[in-house]
Amino acid sequence: MSMSGARGGRERLVVIGGDAAGMSAASQARRLRGPGELEIVAFERGHFSSYSACGIPYWVGGDVAERDRLIARTPEEHRARDIDLRMRTEVTEIDVARGRVRARDVDSGDESWTSYDKLVIATGARPIRPDMPGADAPGVHGVQTLDDGQALLDSLAHTRGRRAVVVGAGYIGVEMAEALINRGFEVTVVNRGKEPMSTLDPDMGRLVHRALEGLGITMVNNAEVTKVHTGEDGRVRAVATEDAEFPADLVVLGIGVRPQTALAEAAGLPLGTHRGLLTDLAMRVRGHENIWAGGDCVEVLNLVSGQEQYVPLGTHANKHGQVIGTNAGGGYATFPGVVGTAVSKVCDLEIARTGLREKDAHRVGLRYETVTIESTTRAGYYPGASPMTVKMLAERRTGRLLGVQIVGREGAAKRVDIAAVALTAQMTVEQMTALDLGYAPPFSPVWDPVLVAARKATAKVRPR
Template sequence: MAQRLIVIGGNAAGMAAASQARRRRDRADLEIVAFERGHFTSYSSCGIPYWISGTVSGPEELVARDPETFRRRFDIDVRMRHEVVAIDLDRREVTARDLVGGGEVRERFDELVYAAGAVPLRPAWAQTDVEGVFGMQTLDDGAALRDWLESDPAPRRAVVVGGGYIGVEMAEALLLRGLSVTLVEQADQPMSTVDGDMAELVVEAMRDLGVHIRTGLSVSGLEERDGRVRGVVTGEGTIPTDVVVLGLGVRPNTDLAADAGLPLGPSGAVRVDRRMRVPDTPGVWAAGDCVECLHRVSGMPVHVPLGTHANKQGRVAGINIGGGYATFTGVIGTAVTKVCDLEVGRTGLRETDARAAGFDFVSVVAESTSRAGYYPGTRPMTVKLIAERPSGRLLGAQIVGWSEAAKRIDGLAVALWNGMTVDEMTALDLGYAPPYAPVWDPVLIAARKAVDALHDGAG
């Protein structure tokens, strides 16, 4: 009898695992059943703000492979609108609820991939039936918000609560749709993924674009009328609004895993080894936004929910399930985003991370330009580097700027991944032409400044 693989979650990690396993084992050897509670498979969650803004024309543009493609091309039994509600490790079976037809089904498994993703953080005040309040994690969430924005009467004011990546990107999306946007952040700064001095550059640009930013402000409730949201209640009064978008981040979706007895790590996500196996749980694998992984710089377990990692982790799990050998060797936290034309990139550790990990370090900020100063369209660019003292090893980098800024973080990520020192980086052979960079690239200028800082503190 063929073995059976059950996959919980039909997005990046789950379907990458299923596809890779199928490439290595045919149906006579391995049956594959994938359960997905939503309406879409293998889609780009990161693209949702650009669909909301109208930059991307429709949800189908964000779907890499639809369920029928998986059924026809990969011979995977995809069960849409089915939510797995229980995992029985002793009986080796899962229970799934049919969200459309009702009832439950039970399916046995020999191998199981837990790829349940993440869920938006939703504080108590947002756990309500009031219409017009949206988390933003799945394509279904995006569809619900689009419908609301196109309802009658159309919303004119929006409040985004939380200033992380999704909050900043959704503020831009709503601004581009013509809404008046207020971003509320409890901390002293939005964009906590970069240091405060770099975040201030983002705040200044967002205000220039017309986003009202309120920092150091806690939300305690909602004001509603006729079942619809009308305001966000804060410690400094109520902010009128027609729609609320939660940009408070996400947590790993581990409730089902915890109930089944799967081990969770210190980050709160599912623990896995380098092959994406769940420790001490034979035949069970996990991947994607629900798992924790190793940070290659700090050496600490972290939860970093990004589609890049989810696809790689799913691929690793699938190769191993299929009889091959692959490992996922960790992350360094590389990410980019934008607010209209302003670009932000980061990789590795922030100052607070480096301090918490016990590093002695220097940090430098270098101001430069995106192109040769005389070339039309050149814009300012700020590069920040954090380097270990006294070795000079790069620990982290951040970039804020306009054209040609964010993707420069990739070169810094490669240097970081390979343990380069800032002294070695000063000799990097980077591309140069006036339309793309000054003769001394901003990365090289920052590296030279970091070397100087290390030497200044040597005595």
């Protein structure tokens, strides 16, 4: 086992994780400080760097033709900017007391220690695999990294049967269900919740349920997978719940992800209730002056509820990286928190949410009113106008906006950004009714659907 050599007085920044947060941090630090001042070493255990994990379902489904379209910057491009990116190298230990990390070459097994002055932990997340028989059988796939996506595509090419089961109906679950339909599979989605998309309230999730069934997908709600059955060849052949069995030539796990923080926990770094690393506003790990963390391995502050939350999204990871790189490079930046905005689609049905769901508001002790309205994406008389449903939560008495959910056809989802800005500004629904939004018949009705919901919510929260 070797130890890295002298640095000639330069500081060394070590980054664990070569995707969005890690390489954004490395790149931003390099912009601020040249190679003569700061040495940057980054470790990535996979085959790819700086890629869009969010694009994997669309690559699997055939909407994105080539894997390389998802790669924002190759290892060679990072190295050309004097970032020593070491691929297929996994960090196995963080020695906080001595300021060093131990890394293992995945292919050769060789190990070495690398010392650091500053450390960035960007270890990401891992797909949740149910603790049950057969969960690791060939033909059962999680989809989190580009390596996972490649393994799934290889499996699709060699799977003789055309029956697929998707376990879970969150963002990844519904996107992968559509991707598999596009690939010619018969798809069953097994979901433990009352309706798909638990990030929505069940009444809005019901709209997604209908859209999935409209694609020919079999939706099984209120069902939890208890076992994966395998055949004589060891491959998956069926998925079982307590009272049913679903034949499967391929299984995709879409039941969410967990922060990959075992390395940080073993080093004694602080974790939150969701097992994500805890940081301050500068994304510095709490209690550690020269260690930062970002991306899918951290918890973030929800600005609406005031509580820490686990929200693994690429948008946050890139922002975290910018903040970390600025601070590690000697500048100053903060990440104040999130309001919980996310969008997705099932075929041409768009799904959006921001802020709190009903159960979120109830859990933190907020009293609220809800309104749900039906409108159209364009002026009703304009060609291409299609229906959209907007649900809005507002705090009782104060009228403060608490959350918005939107389900509709083309042009619906990005309207959630209006609500995201309003939440960040802590606006009331009455203040929202006066927003000067853009209008023309090809883009919206004269009263935008979000503002129609705000008007109705205003009337409902006013003291009688």
